[in-house]
Amino acid sequence: MQSPDSYWLATGPDWTTGGAALPRRTGVCVLGAGVMGSTLAYWLARAGHRPLVLDRNPAPAMGSSGRNAGRLIQGGNAQHALAIEKFGHDEALAIYRATLVNRDLVREVAAREGLEATRFPTTKLDLAVTEDEAAELKRTAGALRADGIAADWLDLPAAREAFGTDLPDTVLGGLHRPDQDAVHSVAYVRGMADAAARHGAEFACGITVTSAEPVAGGGWLVTTDAGQVIADQVVVALNAWTPRLLPELAPVITPVRGQLVQTAPVSFRIPQWGLDRGLLYGGQTPDGSLLIGGLRNTVPGRDEGIDLPEDGNTPAFSPELADRLAEALPSLLPEATGVPVVRAWSGVMAFTPDRCPLVGAWPGADGLWVMAAFNGHGMPYSQVMPEQLAERILGGRGDGIPAAFDPARFL
Numbered sequence: 458m459q460s461p462d463s464y465w466l467a468t469g470p471d472w473t474t475g476g477a478a479l480p481r482r483t484g485v486c487v488l489g490a491g492v493m494g495s496t497l498a499y500w501l502a503r504a505g506h507r508p509l510v511l512d513r514n515p516a517p518a519m520g521s522s523g524r525n526a527g528r529l530i531q532g533g534n535a536q537h538a539l540a541i542e543k544f545g546h547d548e549a550l551a552i553y554r555a556t557l558v559n560r561d562l563v564r565e566v567a568a569r570e571g572l573e574a575t576r577f578p579t580t581k582l583d584l585a586v587t588e589d590e591a592a593e594l595k596r597t598a599g600a601l602r603a604d605g606i607a608a609d610w611l612d613l614p615a616a617r618e619a620f621g622t623d624l625p626d627t628v629l630g631g632l633h634r635p636d637q638d639a640v641h642s643v644a645y646v647r648g649m650a651d652a653a654a655r656h657g658a659e660f661a662c663g664i665t666v667t668s669a670e671p672v673a674g675g676g677w678l679v680t681t682d683a684g685q686v687i688a689d690q691v692v693v694a695l696n697a698w699t700p701r702l703l704p705e706l707a708p709v710i711t712p713v714r715g716q717l718v719q720t721a722p723v724s725f726r727i728p729q730w731g732l733d734r735g736l737l738y739g740g741q742t743p744d745g746s747l748l749i750g751g752l753r754n755t756v757p758g759r760d761e762g763i764d765l766p767e768d769g770n771t772p773a774f775s776p777e778l779a780d781r782l783a784e785a786l787p788s789l790l791p792e793a794t795g796v797p798v799v800r801a802w803s804g805v806m807a808f809t810p811d812r813c814p815l816v817g818a819w820p821g822a823d824g825l826w827v828m829a830a831f832n833g834h835g836m837p838y839s840q841v842m843p844e845q846l847a848e849r850i851l852g853g854r855g856d857g858i859p860a861a862f863d864p865a866r867f868l
């Protein structure tokens with residue numbers, strides 16, 4: 458069964474900028490008009506270049522960027538205390554700091570480009586129902602505070618207050634992090650694409666890329682179903698579809714299905730929340746609808762390593778998983794009992810073995826770059842990684858890309 462459209466696609470603005478024809482030559486060719494490709498085009502265009510963005514869909518944000526929960530959760534894929542154990546303190550802090558720089562950039566760019574209405578403030582509450590997880594979250598609160606980052610462990614009464622509505626007695630407490638953002642995913646990404654186009658980027662949508670091959674003497678031949686273009690540099694920002702162009706990444710990138718359900722609007726506002734180490738999570742849309750996602754651990758082997766549809770944006774939609782998500786909601790949020798579920802949809806995430814994305818140069822190939830596999834967690838990097846990669850593409854240092862994200866680690 459095909460996925461229905463997401464809330465964001467159903468309520469977002471149409472793409473009115475329109476598509477460019479495929480030129481014969483270009484400077485930088487960006488493959489993919491999700492949040493990563495569109496924002497990279499913005500930073501390249503702001504620096505005075507005219508990047509060409511290609512996407513197989515008729516408009517930007519029709520892949521995962523328009524099907525997510527819109528949450529810009531600061532920090533990497535692992536809680537900070539665990540990230541310190543995994544990567545060492547300096548690298549873990551570099552990853553966390555990148556997402557704080559991202560927060561500031563999102564706010565700065567939204568204000569500059571007239572996208573304020575697409576962004577809304579929120580907080581984050583990671584809830585624990587087991588002693589193990591509570592201990593992990595308490596350690597993370599301490600580790601964050603030691604690094605000067607606002608975070609607190611809240612016991613159940615304080616967590617209830619921060620949540621703004623009741624929580625069941627099974628919750629032991631939660632890690633609270635203030636000053637977070639969420640976006641209307643489609644309005645925000647299409648807004649970034651519009652801003653990129655205003656600054657000189659070209660978007661050629663409805664074009665499927667089939668290969669990118671080096672040209673003798675320099676440059677890249679990009680082959681599409683609408684013809685070929687020669688580019689000085691190519692950036693592959695195709696999320697879980699990246700291995701179609703770069704088959705060496707097939708063993709590295711695992712396509713994972715994600716599903717969300719949306720309720721009718723409620724009268725209370727809640728923070729973005731996570732439970733069971735993020736395997737169940739939620740948030741809220743600007744109009745007050747609750748979003749709840751996850752639970753793929755309850756269907757082992759069905760949602761990880763899925764076959765990607767050849768042309769579609771999502772794997773098959775699972776009504777069974779949507780029902781489970783809808784059923785889980787009142788047991789966590791008693792006040793949501795009886796609130797109807799009005800929509801559910803699926804999307805594709807791209808996971809790597811170490812749960813870090815791939816951002817940087819393709820080793821040994823001059824002018825080939827990759828920015829993909831954000832492990833279900835791309836939005837908190839969605840300005841800073843494109844901005845820093847643009848700097849590298851234009852010959853600068855791009856020091857804000859953590860070393861842990863270097864694609865060379867797998868190649």
Ligand SMILES: Cc1cc2nc3c(=O)[nH]c(=O)nc-3n(C[C@H](O)[C@H](O)[C@H](O)COP(=O)(O)OP(=O)(O)OC[C@H]3O[C@@H](n4cnc5c(N)ncnc54)[C@H](O)[C@@H]3O)c2cc1C
Binds near residue numbers: 513530714717
């Ligand atoms: C259900 C769900 C919930 C999520 N919730 C969150 C969240 O709350 N917060 C968060 O940070 N992240 C979340 N994510 C992950 C987030 O959506 C991704 O990390 C992010 O959108 C990745 O952006 P992207 O630009 O790399 O990928 P995409 O948006 O998927 O862009 C890739 C683009 O490549 C295009 N494409 C693919 N193949 C070709 C081809 N051959 N030729 C031309 N074009 C092609 C596609 O059309 C697509 O537009 C969620 C994901 C899902 C599925």
